[in-house]
Amino acid sequence: MEREMMHRLLRDMLLSRVFEERAAEEYQKGNIVGFLHLYPGEEAVAAGVINAAGPADYIVSTYREHAHALVRGVPARAVMAELFGRATGMSGGMGGSMHMFDRQRRFMGGYGIVGETYPIAIGIGYAVMLRALPETVICFFGDGAVPQGTFHESLNMAALWRLPVLFVCENNHYAIGTEIHRHSAVPEVYKRAAAYNIPAEKVDGMDVLKVYAATRHALDRIRRAGGPQFLEFETYRYRGHSMADPGAYRPPVEVKAFQAIDPLTVGARAIEFRYPTAAELAEVGPDNIGRLTEHMISAGHLEEAEIAQLRKDVEAEVEDAVQFSLASPQPTMDDAWRHLHCNRHHEQLLTA
């Protein structure tokens, strides 16, 4: 892989981590309210998958989508401002954490209903198929969304009509407090795709290079041969399900074990994260980003000094996003009505 891409992956993961940890702080300060689902631990998936896609590909995401938006190239300012509910946010302050949209970047939304991304993704895929374009649709979902009826309905249609959809399962082993063996009769998610003859593969989601390579492959196959593909990435979230959930149901050994393969440890080691703590991070051995970083260093693609600079850049970017959000205007009720009636062309039904 070229040097430039590795740098980009490292930067995207670092930005995602720093952004989310800052979001947690801003939530505690009351600048962000409501449900806030954070991504630390899972960065390799967003970075690897979305960087493997092209600008003409579509992304359909869940409520845990801040990092997806950042990796897609949405400025941190617009993502943070949406969390703050400001008019300058991605969705004008109407959507919040779970509902981020960016039409221009083909970021087709964050959806709060589990299992909602499949039908939307196959719908976009259907349009692409009708127009015979070389585009694909990337459909994110969690392990918890697999038992939903829409999974089976949508995979069937995607296979039947050979729709250009890449199904991407972010398997972090939990649906809120329910571990995968307690919610799925077949816990190997990728095997489920076999029921619909969709080629599927399970990939280590803590290793960004593997994620990137597998996604490149899958997208190539879609473009060449047509029809859907399926990737399951095994990953882990370090935090609870949302800021409202301490995640107390998870055995500490399990949390620790996954921290030991933290995709970010080396790149992030000097940063003070509230969770996991700097001490905890220091304890764990070399990990995936560690591997990436070491790989890059040994291949002569990265110097220690560059890591420090990268970290500084990313922190500055997030700080700027927060300041921008604080200074941004609140949306008005007129804005709200305008967004609701955006397709009505000033229709008037009642004259006062």
Place this chain on the structure above:
Amino acid sequence: MTQELLYWQALNRALDAEMAADESVFILGEDVGLYGGSYRVTEGLYAKYGEARVRDTPISENSFTGLGVGAALVGMRPVVEIMTINFAMLALDSIVNGAAKIPFMSGGQFPMPLVIRVPGGIARQLAAQHAQRLESMFMNVPGLRVAVPATPQDAYWQLRQAIASDEPVVLLEHEVLYFTKGPVDPMAEPPPIHQAAIRRSGKDLTLIGYSRSALQVQEAAVELAKEGIEAEAIDLRSLNPIDWQTLIDSVNKTHRALIVEEDCRHAGAGAEIAASLAERCFFSLDAPVQRVAGLDLPTPYNGALEAASIPRVADIVAAARALIGAKEKAAA
């Protein structure tokens, strides 16, 4: 013996009492077991009754609600928790085409002792897909009962009555009420599940609320009393059926009515009540029945806009004053 309990605790006690008394009662829903329920309502029950009777389900709303329908057909008394009303949209087939229809379309052969508990309403900045009320959607389905408790006492008793009932009952629990406190008397003979309660009596106008808005109309009545306006505050407690007699008697006394609903105004509970009161009380009304309701808008994430999209006590007080003013003008 009366105890002070939080709303969620009252629901928890009701479940415990029914499960202890009747082996056919079982619970299912997402994270109701090991996790103890998103709003703690099922806390402790998994340990006490085991995983078969307090079942953690996959995220498969339509099918696990349908499972409840099937089990009810053969005499079980399932209590299905749908994590929030927003996700009940995925279970509408089981609720509307199944639970509500089977007793009727089987020619009365099958009872349907199913309870569907659903938290809902506008909590705090949960955004458009997690901040809905949607009660009118369920009110509109013949064959379903819809109960809307506003107090811990009603939460306790209406849930027990719902479990004991042979009809399907949707129990709408308001997310901001879970941590409100009130007395619960597990011995007191409860009123029928659908009976409205007059929370405060008055002669000048009738304020009608349910669930969270039942508390708001009581607050508004207190404010209005300071200005010498005596409002009667009614808590509907049930949206299907509606206790028309209590409403009609009140309106015949006060001659004006104001309905407060958090749900959207368009085709909501208020529309049904206003139309029915106009039909039944036209000649005793001094002014058109009025509504204070949520805006016909998906809930904005932004906090100030969210707050402005649902009724506040001040809005109710202002609307009540206007309604009294309308009467005085008519008399002058």
